[in-house]
Amino acid sequence: MKRTGIVFVLALLFSIGITLVKDDPSPTGQGQSGGFFVHYEEFSSDYIEPRPVDVWLPPGYEKNLDKSYPVLYMHDGQLVFKKSTSPYTSFWYKPFDWYIDGVFWETDIIMSRLIQQGQIRPAIIVSIWFKKGNRGIEFMPQKPITDVPHPQWSIDGSQYMASDVISDRYLKFVVEELKPFVDRNYRTSSDRENTFIMGSSMGGLISAYAISEYPDVFGAAACLSTDWTHGDGAEISWYEEHWPEAGVHRLYFDYGTETWDAPFEPYQKKMDSVMRQHGYVHGVDWISRKFEGADHTPKAWRERLHIPLTFILGY
Template identity: 45%
Template sequence: MRLGMFGVVLLLLVSAGSAHAQQKPPSATAAQAVTGEGVTGTLLRHAQFPSRHVAARNVDVWLPPGYDEATATRYPVLYMHDGQNVFDPSTSYTHVDWGVDEAMTRLIANGHARAAIVVAVWNTPKRLQEYMPRRAITGDTFVPTPGDPPFPTSDIVADDYLTFLVTELKPFIDAQYRTLTGPADTSVMGSSMGGLISAYAVLEYPDVFGGAGCVSTHWPIAGGIVEGYLAQHLPAPGGNRFYFDYGTEAIDAQYEPYQQRIDGVMRARGYRPGADLLSHRYLGATHNEAAWRARIEVPLMFLLLP
């Protein structure tokens, strides 16, 4: 059966792949090693990590080379959404993963990125509800894509998802692993809707997440309402860094005018291209894990500058 454009867009969106009080998270499962073809280095899985705010889901933790030996060393942390797509092709939505484990291994070895811990948070069937920035929506309903039925705003749980990351998952990771805990050493990254929630994480918690990697960010959702929210809630420059990119094929072909406006707003606010703002256009790139894998080193280098 052929899918129309609405069906393809919805499938990709749903299935793709100040001081804040910290509370003790529910007891998490012990980590189990993940091995297999396509996985490089030490990858640990906390299966069905529990939460008081959102549904339980797997959380994968990749440790940089030498972690076990360098017992006095602490590491920056990169949190990534759509975690099943990050390291392992056998769990990836398209059976092609982002290759973050391989890319990080290369970048660390050649000195192009800091050694870091990467925490990959799996998505759930409520991906759209968890990744759609809630405070950007002003009405009781919104239309994700033209032709969609109205979607109830009350179903959006992005704020709960960020509460999970900030008050449950991050404290657990900081307690369980040797991390550097401040915003300068804590970043968040994702693609499509994952790009939106990454930007939203920094807008809402600029003192927790110092950097956002927003890959093929799905700005057109709900008529571009997140664009206006970002313009109104952008942190003052100097404490946070934003990476944006987009391709020119498939859904990504819609993104350029939105991204150009976002870039203009950020430059006008005082963000400096190449310093705390990086925005790339990838000619011929489409909207899938293979495309993001092909350019993954660029945001990793920007977020994890040596």
Template identity: 45%
Template sequence: MKYSILLLALLAGCISTNKEKMAQKNVVGTFERIEKFHSEYISSRTVDIWLPNGYDKGKKYAVLYMHDGQMLFDSTTTWNGQEWSVDETLQQLIDEDQVRETIVVALWNGGETRHADYFPQKPFEALPDEMRKYLIDEAQRNEETSLFATDVRSDDYLKFIVEELKPYVDSHFSTLTNRENTFVAGSSMGGLISMYAICEYPQIFGGAACLSTHWPGTFAIENNPIPEQFATYMRNNLPDPQTHKIYFDYGTETLDAMYQELQPKIDSVMVESGYDSANWMTRKFEGHDHSERSWQSRLHIPLKFLLGS
């Protein structure tokens, strides 16, 4: 199955790497930017921290960690002129008392390392050696994508979040540090790493939102063992449904069309693992494509599901 350069860019996370201060479009809340946040585990990257209106150090706030941070707030700086509008959407929900007061920690992706940072490492390493070699060799022959540009290193990416970034955020901002108030969210490959984060660190993350989760891992469905490997991993590693919430969704157009036959297999794993409507949601959005515009239009649903006050 072949896809346009646009769809390849959407999955690979091609972006404008403007490091200037966030453009003052209709900003809601306030932002603090940390450029080149140093890590012992992964490449340095920008982190934007969004604080809701009226942020008060005398109060404590839940924290939502979000991937692909450069795509979340300001369409004037994104590669495709789109954004998630996280600030507007979350502030409105807070003002309407539909969700708890929450800080957003937006981690910029690493550009060409995005796929390697976000691809769940343990499922990848569980693939047969010849399959791993084939995936890497095939990807590196295709100059249109940055798939497997480096070794899969999502375990290090999660260590960065849990061991370096979260302690910084908790020490510099007024946060609720417990699992019940710590969440993770992303789309496409960001959906995969959000699923992986809650499975690998169930003591840290109480909920995950996985939008347009890219279950194929690459661009093919036929003869692709990756989706089944993800299902097997989840069957063995999903956190306790009594203490965690997980959200999935998908559209029906462009790259999202691939997910319609794969998400039901994941849903069956959720049921087998004891999840029900109280702690798990999967939504299908007819006509939605694989874009920030689509994720923006439905972001309020996972936010209310995870952060409902």
């Protein structure tokens, strides 16, 4: 499969003495607090439309040549990193008001700080951009829609008709195309215990679905402000019979109490019951947290991002 990387090697990289590793793609820029990016403008796929993908390599990656790293896959890649260091530099698509505010997760900044403080293991971040107009149909869990009857899934004109959803294809892209590419081109620890996935809102939905569909691939999933409200939470019922075993996986869920998050609590409590049913122990291999006053924005997720990162990457 053809992969086209847009390469802008900044003079700054050479001035600080970064040594490029043979067979590793070239860096496109350095974050303010360490680490650097590789940006693929058109990552092709047999399953979904091509889209940009960014890879963030943690501080020390270019020097510790014998070291392999865990990998965290994140959705909504346009918002994952700090604006000034992110390869996402133009607002060609603003589907929500919070794009206008220029608020980003700043995952590179938070990761670098936690690594420096010794709270987490250094890890590679792979951020997958969503394609304009496709976010909902790629993130809405597919089998819960086709297997759990609900009027919303079949009403003409409803937000997500069963025939339109392509999240199974999206996950095949991640697991069968993107992950093998990352494992070939970077020094990764590619086993389940070192492969994680994270997202917010519908990105939380697809992260939960990913670990359910591919329990041998993903060892942990972090789902922030998971929007279980679609179909009045009908997809949660599907997880009662389709959830990965406790003891070898870790799950993080949270929600706020304001704006879009306001109705989430009863749905998350229902999902918490599913976790208990499958033997998960809260605080050990599963966390579910409520954040009073938090709303449904990247700013809110950024402010608590250190919590799921520490849970899945902590020593």
